[in-house]
Amino acid sequence: MIFRRPVFWLTLVFAGLMIAIPLHNNNVSLREDLILVAVAIILASNLNLMIGYTGYVNFGHIVFYGLGGYIGLYLATVRGWNLVLSALLAGLAVSLCALLFGFGILRLRGAYFALATIGILVAVQSFVYNFDPWGRSTGLYVSFAAYQPLGGARRALWITYFLVIAVMALSMILSLAIKISKFGLGLFAIREDEDAAVVLGVNATVYKAIIYSVSAFLPAVAGTLMFYKNGMIDPSIAFEFMLSLEGIVMLMLGGKGTVVGAALGGGLYEKLRSYLLTSPKLSNFHLVIAGVLLLLVVLFAPGGLIGWLYRLVPRSEKVIE
Amino acid sequence: MTALLEVSGVTKRFGGLLAVSDVSFTLAEGEILGLIGPNGAGKTTLFNMVNGVYKLNAGKISFAGQDITNRPPNEVVHLGIARTHQIVKPLYGMTVLENVTVGACFGRDSLQLKPARKVALEVLERVGLAERADTPARSLTIAGKKRLEVARALAAHPKLLLLDEVLAGLNPTEVELMIGMVRSIRDSGISVLMIEHLMQAIMSLSDRIVVLNLGSKLAEGRPQEVVNNSDVVEAYLGFPDIVDKLRGVQ
Amino acid sequence: MSGILASMIDGVLIGAVYGLAAMGLSLIWGVMDVINLTHGAVIALGMFGMYLLFAAFPINAYLLLLPIIAAGLVLGLIIYWTSVHWVIDRPQLASLLSTFAVNMIIIGIGTAIWSTSPYNVNFTIRGITIGAYTFTGNHIAAAIAAVVIALALELFLYRTRPGKAIRAVADNREAAELMGISSTMVLALAFAIGIAVAAASGALVSTLFPFTILSGASYQMKSFVVTVLAGLGKPFGALVAGVLLGLLEGAVTPFIAVSWIPLIEFGLFVVVLVAFPRGIFGKRATA
Numbered sequence: 001m002i003f004r005r006p007v008f009w010l011t012l013v014f015a016g017l018m019i020a021i022p023l024h025n026n027n028v029s030l031r032e033d034l035i036l037v038a039v040a041i042i043l044a045s046n047l048n049l050m051i052g053y054t055g056y057v058n059f060g061h062i063v064f065y066g067l068g069g070y071i072g073l074y075l076a077t078v079r080g081w082n083l084v085l086s087a088l089l090a091g092l093a094v095s096l097c098a099l100l101f102g103f104g105i106l107r108l109r110g111a112y113f114a115l116a117t118i119g120i121l122v123a124v125q126s127f128v129y130n131f132d133p134w135g136r137s138t139g140l141y142v143s144f145a146a147y148q149p150l151g152g153a154r155r156a157l158w159i160t161y162f163l164v165i166a167v168m169a170l171s172m173i174l175s176l177a178i179k180i181s182k183f184g185l186g187l188f189a190i191r192e193d194e195d196a197a198v199v200l201g202v203n204a205t206v207y208k209a210i211i212y213s214v215s216a217f218l219p220a221v222a223g224t225l226m227f228y229k230n231g232m233i234d235p236s237i238a239f240e241f242m243l244s245l246e247g248i249v250m251l252m253l254g255g256k257g258t259v260v261g262a263a264l265g266g267g268l269y270e271k272l273r274s275y276l277l278t279s280p281k282l283s284n285f286h287l288v289i290a291g292v293l294l295l296l297v298v299l300f301a302p303g304g305l306i307g308w309l310y311r312l313v314p315r316s317e318k319v320i321e
Numbered sequence: 322m323t324a325l326l327e328v329s330g331v332t333k334r335f336g337g338l339l340a341v342s343d344v345s346f347t348l349a350e351g352e353i354l355g356l357i358g359p360n361g362a363g364k365t366t367l368f369n370m371v372n373g374v375y376k377l378n379a380g381k382i383s384f385a386g387q388d389i390t391n392r393p394p395n396e397v398v399h400l401g402i403a404r405t406h407q408i409v410k411p412l413y414g415m416t417v418l419e420n421v422t423v424g425a426c427f428g429r430d431s432l433q434l435k436p437a438r439k440v441a442l443e444v445l446e447r448v449g450l451a452e453r454a455d456t457p458a459r460s461l462t463i464a465g466k467k468r469l470e471v472a473r474a475l476a477a478h479p480k481l482l483l484l485d486e487v488l489a490g491l492n493p494t495e496v497e498l499m500i501g502m503v504r505s506i507r508d509s510g511i512s513v514l515m516i517e518h519l520m521q522a523i524m525s526l527s528d529r530i531v532v533l534n535l536g537s538k539l540a541e542g543r544p545q546e547v548v549n550n551s552d553v554v555e556a557y558l559g560f561p562d563i564v565d566k567l568r569g570v571q
Numbered sequence: 572m573s574g575i576l577a578s579m580i581d582g583v584l585i586g587a588v589y590g591l592a593a594m595g596l597s598l599i600w601g602v603m604d605v606i607n608l609t610h611g612a613v614i615a616l617g618m619f620g621m622y623l624l625f626a627a628f629p630i631n632a633y634l635l636l637l638p639i640i641a642a643g644l645v646l647g648l649i650i651y652w653t654s655v656h657w658v659i660d661r662p663q664l665a666s667l668l669s670t671f672a673v674n675m676i677i678i679g680i681g682t683a684i685w686s687t688s689p690y691n692v693n694f695t696i697r698g699i700t701i702g703a704y705t706f707t708g709n710h711i712a713a714a715i716a717a718v719v720i721a722l723a724l725e726l727f728l729y730r731t732r733p734g735k736a737i738r739a740v741a742d743n744r745e746a747a748e749l750m751g752i753s754s755t756m757v758l759a760l761a762f763a764i765g766i767a768v769a770a771a772s773g774a775l776v777s778t779l780f781p782f783t784i785l786s787g788a789s790y791q792m793k794s795f796v797v798t799v800l801a802g803l804g805k806p807f808g809a810l811v812a813g814v815l816l817g818l819l820e821g822a823v824t825p826f827i828a829v830s831w832i833p834l835i836e837f838g839l840f841v842v843v844l845v846a847f848p849r850g851i852f853g854k855r856a857t858a
Contacts, residue, residue, distance in 0.1 A: 057664060105841065110663050111606040112844055115795055119837030126834050182426050182434045189423045192412035199372065199406075201398035201427030201477060245675065252668065285683060291675030298669045299657050 006319050007176055007259050014263075015169035019162060028157075035161055035229075036274065038168040040266035042222045043243070044250040045171040045259070049215040051248070052257035053184060054208060055191030056106070057114040060121030061247050064216040065223040066238030067124055068094045070134055072224020073233050077146045084163070087224035094220035095213045102212035106205065109194070118241075125239040139234025146228075160229040164222060171218045175259045178214075179321065187211060242287070246273070249290050252297045255306030260320050264305055269293075325350040325481055325512050326371070326402075331380030333366050340366045342536040343380070348481070353503070353513040355527030355544070357520075359557055362533040364516045365407055368483050371514075372404050373397045385480065401429050403474035404483035407516070409466045411458035418454040420469055421445055421476045428477025441476050448472045448502060464495045471502065475511075482506060484515040488522055500526060524548065532556070577704045579821035584706070586817015587714040588775050590810035591721060592790050593797035595769035598724075601803035602741040602761040603659060608670040609650055611791030612677035613766050617643065617773020618692075618782045619685065625692050632694040632778050633716055639774045640720075640767045647766030651759045659758065681784040689781040713775040717810070720771055724764070724806045737761045769794075789833060796840045 002008050018038065022031040043065065050058045072090030075081045081089075105116040129137055150156035178184040189197035190204050198204050227233040246269065254265020269290075276282045276289060301308055310317045326348040333341040341363040348354045356364050369375040371382055373394040382390050389397060403424070412420050421444055425437035432440060445451045448468045453461065461469060467487055474482055484503065488496050500522055507513050517523040523530065523544070530547045532540040534556040540547050547553055592614060599607045617639060624635045654673045658665035696708030728734040739747040740757045748754050776782065776790065793816060801812035819839075820832060827835075 055664070057667060104845075108841070108844055111667055112799075114667060115606075116837075116841055116844075119792075119834075119840065123834050123837060126830060129830070180434075182437070185419070185423055185426055185434065188415060188419075189412055189427075192414050193410055195374075196406075196410040196412065197423070197427075199374070199394045199398070199404060199410075200423050200473065201395045201431075202423070203395045245671075248668070248671075285679060287679030287682065288676050289679075291672045291679060293672075294675065295654060295669055295672035298665055298672060299654070302661075302665065 002173070002177055002180065005176060005180070005321070007321055008173060010260075011169050011172045011176070015165050018165050018168075022161075023158070031158075031161055033274070035164055035226075037267050037270045038164050039222055039226060040246075040250060040270040041168050041263045042164075042171045042266075043219055043247045044254065044262040044266035045168075045175050046215045046217075046219050047247045047251055048175060048256060048259075048262040049178065049187075049211050051251055052262070053178065053187045053191065054211055055194075056110075056208065056212075057248070058117045058212075058215070058244075059114050059248070060117035060119075060244055061215075061219070062241070062244040063117075063121045063124050063239060064094050064098065064219040065226075065243070066128075066233075066235075066240075067097070067223070068216075068220025069223030069227035069233050069238050070128060070140070072220070073140050073142065073227050074134060076224065076228055077140065077142050080146075083150065083160075083225075083228060087163070087221045090224045091217045091221040095217045098216035099209055099213035102209035103205070106208040106212060121239055121241065121244065125235050128235045128238070135234070137235060139232060139238075142228060142231040157229060160225050164225050164229075167218055167222050167225070172259050172263060174214075174218070175262065176321070178211075179259065183207070183210075246290060249294045249297075251304075252294055252302075253304050255304030255309075257303075258306045258321055261304050261306035268305075323350050324348070325385060326514065327381075327383045328367075328371070329381045329383075331367070331370055331382060332378045333363070333370055333375055334378045339536050341370070341533075344533065344536075344538045345380075346531045346538065346541060348512060348514055350512055351507070351510070352528040353507050353515065353526050355523040355530040356514060356516045356533065357518070357523055357530060357547075358533035358539070361535070363536040364533055365485055367533070368404060368485055368514075368516065371397075372402055372483060395427070398428055398477055398479075399431065401478075401480035402483065403428065403477040403479035403481075405467075405470040405474050405485055405487055407485040407489070409463075409470045411461070411466055411469055413457070413459040416455050416457055417450055417461070417469055418442070418445065420458050421472045424473035424476035425478075428479070430478050437476075440478075441472075444472045444476045447475070447505075449498075463490045464492075467491065467499070468502075471499075471506075475506065479511060481512045481514065484513060484517075486516050486518065488517060488519045496522065575822060575825055577706075578825050579818055580704075581706065581710060582817040582819070582821020582824075583814050584710040584714040584817070585779065585820075586814035587717040587721075587810065588772055588779070588813070589790070589793050589797055589816050590813020591717040591775070592769055592772035593794040593801070593809040593813055594721060594724060594806045595765040595767070595772070596791075596794045597798045597801065597803050597805070597809050598768070599762055599765035600798065601805075602737055603655075603758050604663065605655060605659065605666045605670070605762075606663065607762075607765065608667060608791075609654075609674045609677065609766075610769055610794060611787035611789075612674045612681070613643070613646065613769045613787070614773035614776070614790045615681060615782070615784050615787030616646070616677065617770035618777040618786060619681070619690070619784070620770065621774035621777040622690050622692050625694060629694075632692060632774075633712060636716060636720075636771055636774055640771050643767030643770030644763045646770065647763030648759055650766060651762040655762060656755070656759070678784060685784050687783050687785060689783050690777075691781045692777045694778055707779075709778045713779055716775055717772070720768065721806050721810045724768065727764075728806065733757075733760060792833060792836055792840070796836050796843070799840060799843050 018034055022034060047061045050056050068090040071093050072086045075086035075089060076083050105113060108116055128134055134140060144153060147153040147156040150159050186202045186207050189202050194204055250265040250269040251262055253269055255261025276286045297304060324347040329345045330343050331341060332343055358364055370377055373392050376391050384400060384402060389400060418441055421441035422437050425432050425440040445454055448471055450468055450472060488499055491499060503513060503526055527544055530544050532547055532553050539556055540550045540553050596607060596610050599605055620639045621635060625632055650673055654669040655666060658669050696712050698708040699706050728738060736752045736757050739752055740754050744754050797809055797812045797816055801808035
């Protein structure tokens with residue numbers, strides 16, 4: 001039962017703190033910091049389902065976030081629908097697309113699949129650049145009026161923050177739930193040896209498509225919320241390849257295959273990144289540092305920080321999962 | 322006895338190579354059928370066709386009265402056929418128990434996690450790996466890995482077990498233990514089709530034997546009949562008329 | 572109709588360069604089952620290498636190919652020893668990520684130095700005019716250079732001892748080691764050659780079109796398409812497949828906006844993988 005797992009409660013406490021602390025002092029700048037951390041954790045956790053659990057590297061993961069952002073923002077602002085509803089529908093729509101595409105590209109193994117995911121990102125971005133109803137290269141803007149249903153811009157920002165934290169907690173709990181389920185066991189078998197898994201009875205084709213689709217849902221929801229909060233979306237910021245790469249670095253850094261690792265990697269990397277981007281000397285080296293980190297992790301600590309913890313304290317593997 | 326597995330006229334080609342050519346045989350319920358033949362005879366290819374890894378170029382395979390020709394491997398397991406591999410394929414990153422649990426979860430009974438784990442523990446007891454339940458699969462010896470392979474297949478609760486050279490790489494003591502295990506598997510009601518090179522083992526275990534050579538069925542029958550079949554002797558030793566020549570040198 | 576023909580012939584010429592680029596990727600992939608994700612970054616470095624050399628030594632750009640190839644070999648050895656050697660026996664995911672990390676590093680440094688502004692190599696050779704069509708001299712020269720390098724590579728692989736060693740290791744590393752071939756040296760050499768060829772192709776591209784530090788990415792995609800079309804480790808197969816791709820582009824560009832081309836290539840990539848698991852000409856390593 002999931003309630004027996006310490007990580008479940010850790011997640012709730014963590015989310016609770018993230019809500020309580022900035023709210024307590026009405027600390028807007030802290031909130032803005034933390035929301036980026038939350039998004040990083042959402043992306044890393046859901047990416048973990050593909051990379052860590054199933055062993056399939058998704059280079060184009062950010063496409064779910066961006067596409068969800070577009071669909072949700074369109075529904076919430078152009079159509080004027082309720083924000084939560086828009087976000088959920090966006091999540092469902094993107095998941096469905098992922099399911100359909102998944103059956104196609106998941107026939108490809110390993111590296112071929114990874115390359116194909118880049119192609120999907122490029123394809124969707126291309127499409128959106130040329131898509132009139134979504135503003136082509138200009139994108140969509142959120143007028144102030146759109147924040148009225150939530151009680152004005154200031155309140156809307158807080159509400160969106162809470163919603164994003166909720167999505168973060170859901171992402172982590174979802175990862176945990178899958179990990180301890182039969183479905184998760186099947187995914188791990190696919191990761192270890194897909195051919196052997198099939199011979200053992202795992203319907204790999206269906207499982208892969210399902211997890212690909214599931215890994216799309218919460219990022220898409222988060223996309224709606226974030227772009228709504230930011231007030232605008234356009235193809236270059238929605239489908240930034242760099243964000244996809246950073247997701248991979250975060251996951252490898254923290255420890256792929258673990259719930260805590262994805263969160264840890266997401267949080268730490270996000271802090272590093274905001275430091276780099278604001279430092280005048282280092283902002284150009286953002287990509288270089290990310291690359292060096294990834295290289296070091298892959299070469300010397302493929303299990304990331306949590307993997308290193310497991311080696312130091314083997315018993316921790318039962319608790320910190 | 323009822324035929325559990327019927328293989329009729331199966332053929333498999335890889336480009337220009339005819340790996341299996343028009344092979345037919347039946348396996349009766351409750352029997353241990355040995356499958357022997359020189360290297361390259363097509364034995365593993367035949368296994369791969371039975372459990373759906375390879376598609377047939379021609380022929381038909383039916384199991385318990387159902388046509389299973391070209392069904393994917395994960396479906397074949399659900400119908401009741403489990404197999405082991407010649408080169409063992411443990412799920413290295415998982416523990417012994419997790420490996421066998423996979424077999425139980427995705428096998429014929431499609432169990433949920435908790436009952437599957439129980440079944441897995443029972444199976445591990447049976448094969449003698451219970452103490453290693455929580456060790457990572459990669460830390461087992463070759464004999465242990467072979468037993469894990471068998472355990473995983475058994476956990477799927479099969480009606481038919483395909484064993485591919487399960488004795489290869491084992492020392493004499495381990496061979497004895499494995500032979501005993503195969504017998505007890507059959508005694509528990511599971512039919513066995515086994516590929517083996519170890520002549521003594523196959524002779525003592527099998528009820529009947531099918532001999533393949535260069536993709537075709539060369540002979541079939543009780544162990545004694547097959548071993549005295551001059552075609553079979555020639556196939557293994559390689560020279561034509563060797564049986565006559567051997568007899569000549571009395 | 573005539574415009575398309577000219578476009579297609581031009582496509583064939585450029586396709587030879589695509590083929591050259593793909594050869595680097597295909598060689599590494601075929602020999603050590605590593606998918607070199609630094610490929611695009613190296614192509615970009617080749618472009619900038621030519622730019623820098625030509626700025627310093629305004630001689631015939633095609634002569635400058637030689638130092639670029641030499642530098643490519645050195646770069647290849649460096650990349651091999653920093654990111655590939657250590658992960659070569661691990662599952663392919665590891666080398667995928669490690670080469671990708673190096674790619675990020677190279678592009679990061681490149682962006683810091685050159686930003687994302689476009690650059691140009693101002694070297695032109697007189698073209699050939701046949702009737703109403705003029706074929707740019709640079710395109711012709713690039714195609715010739717590509718074929719020459721491809722020939723050299725083919726000769727190296729099939730007529731020299733190190734080449735034979737590379738093919739042996741590609742075929743069966745353990746057996747080659749048992750024959751006394753130092754597989755590490757061979758792998759490093761093969762990798763270095765793959766990088767050098769990629770750098771050379773980048774250098775050639777720099778004489779054809781303006782480029783930025785990010786231009787390598789689209790050539791990387793093209794290389795992947797060509798490689799899956801041609802199968803692995805066959806230099807001439809890659810050349811032919813590259814020419815075919817160039818031909819296809821030439822046939823299509825008069826009708827479709829350029830921004831759709833990457834999409835078509837990606838689609839082709841997926842279709843070929845699904846329909847021809849063994850490549851059209853030869854072996855494909857399992858992914």
